[in-house]
Amino acid sequence: MARRAEAWYTACMKLTILSDNNTLIDQYLLGEPGFSCLVEAEGKRFLLDTGYFGIFAQNADALGLRWRDVDGVILSHCHDDHTRGLSAFFTEGPKPQLVAHPSLFRRLWSRGLSIGCPYTRAKLARYFDLCLTAEPLALTENLFYLGAIPRVFPEQADQAQRQGEDGPDLTLDDTALAYRGREGVYVITGCSHSGIGNIVERAKQVTGMDRVLGVIGGFHVRQMDERSQGIIDYLEGEHIPNLYPCHCTALSVKVAMGNRMHIEEVGTGTGLEWV
Numbered sequence: 512m513a514r515r516a517e518a519w520y521t522a523c524m525k526l527t528i529l530s531d532n533n534t535l536i537d538q539y540l541l542g543e544p545g546f547s548c549l550v551e552a553e554g555k556r557f558l559l560d561t562g563y564f565g566i567f568a569q570n571a572d573a574l575g576l577r578w579r580d581v582d583g584v585i586l587s588h589c590h591d592d593h594t595r596g597l598s599a600f601f602t603e604g605p606k607p608q609l610v611a612h613p614s615l616f617r618r619l620w621s622r623g624l625s626i627g628c629p630y631t632r633a634k635l636a637r638y639f640d641l642c643l644t645a646e647p648l649a650l651t652e653n654l655f656y657l658g659a660i661p662r663v664f665p666e667q668a669d670q671a672q673r674q675g676e677d678g679p680d681l682t683l684d685d686t687a688l689a690y691r692g693r694e695g696v697y698v699i700t701g702c703s704h705s706g707i708g709n710i711v712e713r714a715k716q717v718t719g720m721d722r723v724l725g726v727i728g729g730f731h732v733r734q735m736d737e738r739s740q741g742i743i744d745y746l747e748g749e750h751i752p753n754l755y756p757c758h759c760t761a762l763s764v765k766v767a768m769g770n771r772m773h774i775e776e777v778g779t780g781t782g783l784e785w786v
């Protein structure tokens with residue numbers, strides 16, 4: 512038990528943003544309208560999302576980070592700005608686990624464009640061990656895939672009308688990762704179509720911790736409106752000390768957030784260590 516306690520206190524999670532809409536001055540990395548993040552915890556390495564053009568691999572190579580032999584690739588949802596980059600793994604080599612929601616392969620459109628995962632189940636099964644689940648999953652002792660997110664604050668969920676084969680598609684596959692730190696929870700999210708407050712509440716539930724110490728990722732707020740205002744009110748009420756909105760978070764929303772709470776800039780190459 513003593514050894515276990517020691518491991519707990521020295522545990523930490525490292526993350527590196529490998530794809531984002533933003534690039535940072537003096538960091539000669541690529542950006543794109545997409546998201547990908549390398550997460551290292553308790554001796555294991557996972558890639559959350561793969562962006563659109565596969566630049567996550569070039570950025571990882573430039574940073575000297577190994578990506579081809581990750582223990583798992585986790586998809587936050589099916590949209591192609593998070594899944595098209597999976598093609599970087601379409602070579603002979605290690606076959607990592609691919610964790611995603613069972614509805615990953617459904618077809619959907621936005622403004623006439625197909626925006627779902629561009630690869631078939633058979634294609635991905637050649638290069639990954641597929642683990643398709645809507646349930647939470649412990650990736651390590653303290654790192655969790657959250658599975659389907661209950662929408663306890665329905666007003667925070669993205670209401671954009673995307674078209675699926677059977678009617679409007681509400682991105683019910685949207686999910687995120689949560690890390691159980693020493694004194695609170697950290698959340699790494701892709702697009703937060705399910706609503707960042709809903710994701711944070713699910714992260715608390717799955718990790719069994721109430722205090723939220725950090726959130727990084729896209730908050731899917733594209734302009735200031737009633738929904739964005741509600742999300743900002745929620746985040747302010749949570750008193751989260753480390754807030755890193757990026758990807759699909761509009762500048763106007765970041766400005767409004769920054770007037771109410773401390774937020775940090777994010778770009779490809781952003782690296783954080785959270786205990």
Ligand SMILES: [Zn+2]
Nearest residue numbers: 588590702704
């Ligand atoms: Zn999306």
Ligand SMILES: [Zn+2]
Nearest residue numbers: 590592702759
């Ligand atoms: Zn996105």
